[in-house]
Structures are given as structure tokens and as C-alpha cells.
Amino acid sequence: MSAPAATVRPSVLTAALRGAGLCCPACGRGRLLRGYLAPVEACSVCGERYGHLRADDAPPWLTILLVGHIVMPLLLMVEQRYSPPLWVQATLWPAVTLLLTLLLLPRCKGVILGVLWATRAGDDRRDEG
Numbered sequence: 527m528s529a530p531a532a533t534v535r536p537s538v539l540t541a542a543l544r545g546a547g548l549c550c551p552a553c554g555r556g557r558l559l560r561g562y563l564a565p566v567e568a569c570s571v572c573g574e575r576y577g578h579l580r581a582d583d584a585p586p587w588l589t590i591l592l593v594g595h596i597v598m599p600l601l602l603m604v605e606q607r608y609s610p611p612l613w614v615q616a617t618l619w620p621a622v623t624l625l626l627t628l629l630l631l632p633r634c635k636g637v638i639l640g641v642l643w644a645t646r647a648g649d650d651r652r653d654e655g
């Protein structure tokens with residue numbers, strides 16, 4: 527019989543930051559995602575399980591929130607300062623939006639998974655200890 531893990535759980539902020547770095551929220555060394563968005567079943571370093579966590583729509587929601595708050599002020603600033611031709615605006619900002627979305631979506635998923643893990647939300651075993 528194995529002893530229960532008596533390790534100190536990192537804070538929610540630490541777990542979220544580790545998740546943002548696509549690292550295991552528990553140990554900070556193993557990978558959190560396999561492929562682009564799928565969580566690993568368990569950390570290859572510490573064995574913490576992540577396959578049961580369901581982030582649902584939270585990562586896209588957070589990504590949209592962040593990208594919108596980055597792109598819109600930049601778009602308006604460029605328009606006010608430089609008034610570039612419409613084709614420049616119509617080409618530049620969709621590309622920036624797509625790039626930022628692709629870069630931020632896995633990191634936002636990591637943040638959400640880190641918070642879910644640290645708060646034990648979605649963990650059916652949270653009442654056991």
C-alpha cells in the first residue's frame with residue numbers, strides 16, 4: 527500500500543503561471559499539454575493526473591479577452607497616429623489577431639488547467655482530503 531502524497535500543493539498563482547508556461551502545475555517540470563491543446567493524462571515527471579480536468583470554454587474565452595484587449599487599442603492607436611491605407615489595416619490586424627490567438631490559446635488552457643488543478647475544481651476526489 528502506498529502512502530498518500532503529502533506534498534505541499536503550490537499556490538493557485540504558481541499553478542497558473544506554471545500552466546501558462548505549459549508546464550505541470552504541480553512540479554513545474556513535466557509537460558502539461560500533448561500536441562496543441564490536449565492535456566496529458568499524467569505528468570511524466572511527478573505523475574500528477576490531468577486527463578480528468580475539463581477546461582471547457584474557459585481557454586477560448588480568456589484568449590478572446592486578452593487578444594481583444596491587445597489588438598483593439600493597438601489598432602486604434604495606429605489608425606489615429608499614422609492613418610495607414612485601409613488595405614494595410616485590413617491585412618495587418620487579422621494576421622496579428624490570428625497569430626496572437628494561436629500563441630495564447632494553449633497558454634490560456636494551461637492557466638485554466640493550473641487553476642482547476644490548484645483549486646481541485648472538477649476533481650471528484652476533492653472531498654476525500
Ligand SMILES: [Zn+2]
Pocket residue numbers: 550551552553554555556569570571572573574
Ligand atoms: Zn509534474
